[in-house]
Amino acid sequence: MKTNKGNVVNPVKIGLLGLGTVGGGTINVLKRNASEISRRAGREIQVTHAAARDITRARICDTTNITLTTNAHEVISDPDVDIVVELIGGDKLARELVMKAIANGKHVVTANKALIAKHGNEIFSEAQKQGVMVAFEAAVAGGIPIIKAIREGLAGNRIEWLAGIINGTGNFILTEMRDKGRDFHAVLADAQRLGYAEADPTFDIEGVDAAHKLTILASIAFGIPLQFDKVFMEGITNITQQDVVYAEELGYRIKHLGIASRTNKGIALRVHPTLIPERRLIANVDGVMNAVLVQGDAVGPTLYYGAGAGSEATASAVVADIVDVVRTLTSDPENRVPHLAFQPDAINNTPILSMLDVETAYYLRISATDKPGVLADITQILGKAEISIEAIIQKEPARNETAVDIIMLTHRILESQMNAAIEEIEALASINTKVMRIRVETFDN
Numbered sequence: 001m002k003t004n005k006g007n008v009v010n011p012v013k014i015g016l017l018g019l020g021t022v023g024g025g026t027i028n029v030l031k032r033n034a035s036e037i038s039r040r041a042g043r044e045i046q047v048t049h050a051a052a053r054d055i056t057r058a059r060i061c062d063t064t065n066i067t068l069t070t071n072a073h074e075v076i077s078d079p080d081v082d083i084v085v086e087l088i089g090g091d092k093l094a095r096e097l098v099m100k101a102i103a104n105g106k107h108v109v110t111a112n113k114a115l116i117a118k119h120g121n122e123i124f125s126e127a128q129k130q131g132v133m134v135a136f137e138a139a140v141a142g143g144i145p146i147i148k149a150i151r152e153g154l155a156g157n158r159i160e161w162l163a164g165i166i167n168g169t170g171n172f173i174l175t176e177m178r179d180k181g182r183d184f185h186a187v188l189a190d191a192q193r194l195g196y197a198e199a200d201p202t203f204d205i206e207g208v209d210a211a212h213k214l215t216i217l218a219s220i221a222f223g224i225p226l227q228f229d230k231v232f233m234e235g236i237t238n239i240t241q242q243d244v245v246y247a248e249e250l251g252y253r254i255k256h257l258g259i260a261s262r263t264n265k266g267i268a269l270r271v272h273p274t275l276i277p278e279r280r281l282i283a284n285v286d287g288v289m290n291a292v293l294v295q296g297d298a299v300g301p302t303l304y305y306g307a308g309a310g311s312e313a314t315a316s317a318v319v320a321d322i323v324d325v326v327r328t329l330t331s332d333p334e335n336r337v338p339h340l341a342f343q344p345d346a347i348n349n350t351p352i353l354s355m356l357d358v359e360t361a362y363y364l365r366i367s368a369t370d371k372p373g374v375l376a377d378i379t380q381i382l383g384k385a386e387i388s389i390e391a392i393i394q395k396e397p398a399r400n401e402t403a404v405d406i407i408m409l410t411h412r413i414l415e416s417q418m419n420a421a422i423e424e425i426e427a428l429a430s431i432n433t434k435v436m437r438i439r440v441e442t443f444d445n
Helices: 021-032 034-041 072-077 093-103 113-130 146-153 168-180 184-193 208-222 241-249 311-327 374-384 415-426
Strands: 012-017 045-051 067-069 083-086 107-110 159-165 252-262 267-277 289-296 300-307 359-369 389-394 403-410 436-440
Touching (some): 012 072, 021 034, 021 045, 034 045, 034 311, 045 311, 072 093, 083 311, 093 107, 107 311, 146 159, 146 208, 146 289, 159 208, 168 241, 168 252, 168 289, 208 267, 241 436, 359 374, 374 415
Parallel strands (some): 012 045, 012 083, 083 107, 267 436
Antiparallel strands (some): 159 252, 159 289, 252 267, 289 300, 359 403, 389 403
């Protein structure tokens, strides 16, 4: 611990990498709540150094008394910097900078989900060797303290499963489609205009962003290594306005979920559109908000809700991590909360299931020629595959149309069995297009 001649504890000095939305928000929160934060941390906290690509442009924060540079390496090599806060995004340069900061004996706070999901095993291993902390609360669900909740608040539980709306862009799109009756592409254009979606929205709408976050949540929930490459991903681009309406008629809502569950055969990690009963709280999380539902054996279901992004919402988590690090600056590294909740030598290699081995219920939308015997052919195929039907809706064909929509809800069945049945159904001469399949979860246990 650094002290001055008067034996007064010196402030903890922060070096920021990135002065964008979250970086600016972090400075603002630290300055506005400085007194409250220092009372909690036991030390004053000051941002003294910051790196950004352009240090001349206007900021959302006051950078007076902060040493600015365009060279991030200067920040992580400065002996006065105690904690490096990485907010630049991406996983290549960020990995290089974080690994160098750790090698320099700096503690690290990051909001970078791709970095942790893809390189976290390596980063945490090196941090443990160097006796430093890497905190990453802001990497998942913005301002919701979900990592701390699972890692510490639920430490007495065997986590059975978790499911989350962990991408605000996808949730905004599906909410607008439901509430305003608009199609996917029109809402996506609005999301881009409003700043909720990037010019290239692939990471959001195809589930990559959610998969990064799910990787992290699953690791701390089940004590397994971070394994982003084993997450099943399916986006929301094929969801139509028809599907949204039919789901409502059946008493469900469509959400883009990340789901991690423990089974007798292994861990299932999947991101995909999901029908949820409209009575469930998580089905009523709308707009850009996030929510994570966690089932523990002792506590039962717990729901965590809040802003998944935004300048100060994310900064809230970044600052909380800084406070945590400051509190432990003088503690024995062996007595700190483990990065991935479980002690490093207790992380196990429980297998990750192939999606083919995952069991779930299904919503099927089948466009078929309107003639006798078609429904019988479809139900015969499902029956042969041992797929039982919970509900059927058969729509009247539109005027001058010969095709009709058949909507089915099935009971739970293996994905491999459903794939085989869908292949047979699509081979029927009376089926006009690909079968639309959306998985269904009720979260009854």
